[in-house]
Amino acid sequence: MTVELADEALNGSTGSTDAARAAETREPVLDVTGLEVHYGSRRRRRLALGGVSLSVAPGETVGVIGETGSGKSTFARAVLGLVRPSAGSIVIGGEDVSSYGKRQWRDLRRRGLIQYVFQDPLRSLDPDLTVEDSLTEPLLVQGVPGKEAAERARAFLARVSLAEELLGRLPGELSGGQRQRVAVARSLVTEPRLVILDEPVSALDSANRVQILGILKELRAAGVSLVFISHDLGSVAGIADRVAVLHQGELVEVGAARDVINQPRHPYTRLLVRSAPTLRTAPADRAERQALRALLNV
C-alpha cells in the first residue's frame, strides 16, 4: 500500500548556520507532557486522559486518531484551556500555560496564536453573528481597526472558496459545508501558528470533505501547524506528517504517518488501519479482527 506523504516534512532538515535561529525555529509550537484529565466528582473520578505526551513542531501536521471515547476531544479541550488537567504540562509557543486560570486562557486565546475548528461548526461559530462579524470579531478584539478587519475577513473568505454574498448570513442560513468553511476561515484570520481541528470533516459529505482537506493542505503548505483529530485514519492519512494513536486515554503509538499506516506496531493501530476503508488493501480477516477487538476490549 502506498500513501502519498510529503518527504520534506518527514525529513525536517534545517541546514541553517545560525544556530540560535535554528534552535528558535525548532522550538515546538505545542509541547504536551504527561497530560492527565479526569471527569466527574471528587468521589467518582473517571480518567479520560492518562499521561499523554505529544509535541508539534512548527509547520508540522500531527494526526490524532482513536475510536469514539478514546479521549481525542478531551485532549483538544485541554490544549485549548476548556478543561482543566489534573496533571501534566502544556507549553504553547514556548509559554507554559499549565497553571493558567480562566482569565489568562482568555487572553491567550485572544492573541490568536492557537485556534480551533470543531466537528460541529455551530460550536465554533456564534449562531447570532453574521459571517462577516464572525470573521472580524477575533481581529477587533485584538484592536485591528474595523476597515482593515473587514478587508482581511473578505480575503479569508476567498481563501476557503466562499462567495462574498454570504457575508451577511447567519450560520443557520448556511449549508453544513459552508458553515465549516466559515469556521475554518474564522480560525485563520488571526494568522495562528497552531490550529486544533477536532473531527473537522467527519460531519461533511465527500465533496465538502475533499474541499476542506484541500484547504487544510494549503494551510500546512503555508507553514501553519495543525493537530488534526479524527476517528478515521483514512482522513488524516493524506495530510499528517506524524500520527498519534489514542486508545482508552493513552497514546499507544506515535510515528511518521507512513510508518504508522504501513507498519503499525500496536495491535490497536493495526485494527484502525484495517478498519479504514480507504486504506484497506486486502480484505480484512474477520476472525483476526474479532480476536483483536476481544483482546483490546473495543
Ligand SMILES: Nc1ncnc2c1ncn2[C@@H]1O[C@H](COP(=O)(O)OP(=O)(O)O)[C@@H](O)[C@H]1O
Ligand atoms: N464532559 C464530560 N463529562 C464526563 N465524562 C466525559 C465528558 N466528556 C467526555 N467524557 C468521557 O471521557 C472519555 C473521552 O471522551 P472524549 O474525549 O470525548 O473522546 P473522543 O473525542 O475520542 O470520542 C469518554 O469516556 C467520555 O465518555
Ligand SMILES: [Mg+2]
Ligand atoms: Mg470527540
